[in-house]
Amino acid sequence: MMSAQIRPTRYRTDATDVALPRSDMGQSSTPASTVQPASPRRQRKKLWELSPHLLGSVLGACLSPAARRKVVAKGRGCNLKDLSDRAVFEEAVRGVTRHDNVGKLLHKALDRRYEMTIQRFCKAKSAGEVFALWEEALCRSHVPGAYWALLTHPAAPEALREVACSDVHMLSRLIGVARHPDLQRLTVPEADHAKLTPTVEKQQEQLRDALVTRDATSRRLNMLLAREPVQECSAPASLREREQADEMVALRTLVADLHKRLATAEWRCAQVEQRYETVQTALSEANIALDNAHQEAQLLRDELAAVEVQLWTTHGIDEEEMHPLPAHLKGIRLLYVGGWPGYIQSMRAIVEGMQAELLHHDGGQEERKGLLAGLVRRADAVFFPVDCISHDAATVVKRLCKQAGKPYLPLRSVSLTSFMAGLRQFTRLALEGASPL
Numbered sequence: 001m002m003s004a005q006i007r008p009t010r011y012r013t014d015a016t017d018v019a020l021p022r023s024d025m026g027q028s029s030t031p032a033s034t035v036q037p038a039s040p041r042r043q044r045k046k047l048w049e050l051s052p053h054l055l056g057s058v059l060g061a062c063l064s065p066a067a068r069r070k071v072v073a074k075g076r077g078c079n080l081k082d083l084s085d086r087a088v089f090e091e092a093v094r095g096v097t098r099h100d101n102v103g104k105l106l107h108k109a110l111d112r113r114y115e116m117t118i119q120r121f122c123k124a125k126s127a128g129e130v131f132a133l134w135e136e137a138l139c140r141s142h143v144p145g146a147y148w149a150l151l152t153h154p155a156a157p158e159a160l161r162e163v164a165c166s167d168v169h170m171l172s173r174l175i176g177v178a179r180h181p182d183l184q185r186l187t188v189p190e191a192d193h194a195k196l197t198p199t200v201e202k203q204q205e206q207l208r209d210a211l212v213t214r215d216a217t218s219r220r221l222n223m224l225l226a227r228e229p230v231q232e233c234s235a236p237a238s239l240r241e242r243e244q245a246d247e248m249v250a251l252r253t254l255v256a257d258l259h260k261r262l263a264t265a266e267w268r269c270a271q272v273e274q275r276y277e278t279v280q281t282a283l284s285e286a287n288i289a290l291d292n293a294h295q296e297a298q299l300l301r302d303e304l305a306a307v308e309v310q311l312w313t314t315h316g317i318d319e320e321e322m323h324p325l326p327a328h329l330k331g332i333r334l335l336y337v338g339g340w341p342g343y344i345q346s347m348r349a350i351v352e353g354m355q356a357e358l359l360h361h362d363g364g365q366e367e368r369k370g371l372l373a374g375l376v377r378r379a380d381a382v383f384f385p386v387d388c389i390s391h392d393a394a395t396v397v398k399r400l401c402k403q404a405g406k407p408y409l410p411l412r413s414v415s416l417t418s419f420m421a422g423l424r425q426f427t428r429l430a431l432e433g434a435s436p437l
Contacts, residue, residue, distance in 0.1 A: 043154065044118075044152040044153065044154055045151065045152040045153075045154070046107055046152070047096050047103060047106055047107040047110065047152075048096050048097070048099045048103050048107075050151055050152075050161075051158070051161070052097070053165075054151060054161065054165055055093050055096055055097070056089075056093065057147075057165055057168050057169065058110075058147070058148065058151060059089065059092050059093065059096070059106070060089070061143065061144055061147055061168050061172070062110055062113075062114070062144045062145070062147060062148045063106070063109065063110065063113075064295075065085045065088070065089075065295055067109065067113075068088060068089065068092055068106075069083075069085070069088045071092070071102070071105050071106050071109045072088050072091050072092050072095065072102055072106075074105060075095060075100070075101045075102030075103075075104075075105045075106075076091070076102065085295070090342070092106060110148050113145070114144070114145035114148050114149060116145075117137075117142070117145035117146055117148070117149045118145075118148070118149045118152075120133065120149070121133055121146070121149035121150065121153055122153075124153065124155060125155060126155055127155055127156060127157055127160055129155075130150060130153050130155055130156050130160065131160060131163075133146065133149075133150075134146055134150050134160075134164060134167075138167060138171075143168065143171060147164055147168055150164050151164065192279045192282075193279050193280070193283050196272070196275065196276055196279055197276075199272060200272050200273065200276050203265070203268060203269045203272050204269065206265055207262075207265050207266065207269050210258070210261060210262045210265050211262070213258060214258050214259070214262055217251075217254065217255055217258060218255070220251075221251055221255060224247075224248070224251070329356070330355045330356070331355065331356065331357070332356050332357070332380040332381070333356070333357045333358075333359055333378055333379045333380050334351055334356060334357070334358050334359070334379060334380065334381055334382075334383060335358075335359045335360070335361070335375050335376060335378075335379035335381070335382045335383070336358060336359070336360050336361075336382075336383050336384070336419075337360075337361050337362075337363050337372070337382060337383070337384040337389060337393065337397050338361075338362065338363040338384050338385055338388050338389030338390075338393060338394075338414070339360075339362075339363075339384075339385055339388050339389075339414050340388060340414050341362070343414065343415075343416055343419070344360050346416055347360075347416065347419055348360075350416075350419070350420070350423065351423075354423070354427075359375050359378065359379055361375055363384075363389045363390060363393035364390065364392075364393050369393065369396060372393075372396055372397065372400060373400055376397070376400040376401060376404050376406055377404055379406060380406065381406065381407050381408070381409065381426065382397060382401055382406060382407070382408040382409070383408070383409050383411055383419070383422055384397055384408070384410060384411065385410075385411045385412070385413055385414040385418065385419075386410050386411065386412065386413075387412075387413050387414055388413075388414035394410075409422050409425070409426065
């Protein structure tokens, strides 16, 4: 962990010079006057020339998952249908880091997509003018193009790029918080759809029955009318004629009532069908919004993962915040199931620094689940992140731990911070004599 968090100050909009980052520990920073505007002849930065910790935010904020997949597939010359959006994102980062064909294609794709914004930023000759354009883009919510144009602008110093990166990171967090209530409301149209479907089916069945009854009655009346024509006499001459007249009146009353009921049923059916179509449309829109929210959430998780790996790789681990293992726990084996492959090396370094050993199983993605039983028997305790492991794998781990009498600890997330918290909890129980083993 970092011993002192570095936060960049905001830029002054009334000057052309910029203020460099300052430390929360009170360390002095380079005066703003030492930052000179770049030469107009200097070329824009390439994607692979940016700081490594900026790559994740650039590829995540400036390219959609579909566009990023298309460019990476073209650069690799193969189909990427079997790869997840996260795997494609990692492949894009590797391509930029290696400066291979994928990195070049990504740079060209970004330039083509935001050509108009880049031309507008090229008119800025100093850091202050670039920052003014960035502030204007934030106010108008034109962030992706302005972010790419700022990072590659020859007059933008590293301090200004750090400020823009912080703005994008905070904006992504605000979007995630704003999306959460929308995701909760998506279940309402689905519930209405499930509730209305039986009603529509029942109304349609009643309408079919009414139509069948009406047709049968109409046929019966037509047969009676054809057999015994209605006589327009003032009064029947015999009892049989009176009975026939009464029967005809009853039949006409029945037909009128059936027509009335049929009209009511048709009106209700039309109302239900109209409401059903409305709910179907709302459900379709809600599903689209849900898919977009999932994509944005995945994008935010990818950005956070890239930033967290960069921070841990750059600043390392603060050993003063780690609780040492008791003497009788030195050399224990901890098993970590699931997670993200990019974190495993850092986790192994943390555990080995505590004089212990870390075993790993990916939860069945590439390694066979049959190996879990042997690893659980070798381990003294098991950790797994609940957000990056399949339900089936988590169930298998719990069952094997109970059978072998081994403790297990579910972690809140796949991040290194969550893993550190789990290790602190494990160590604290050992120091208090609770003996988690």
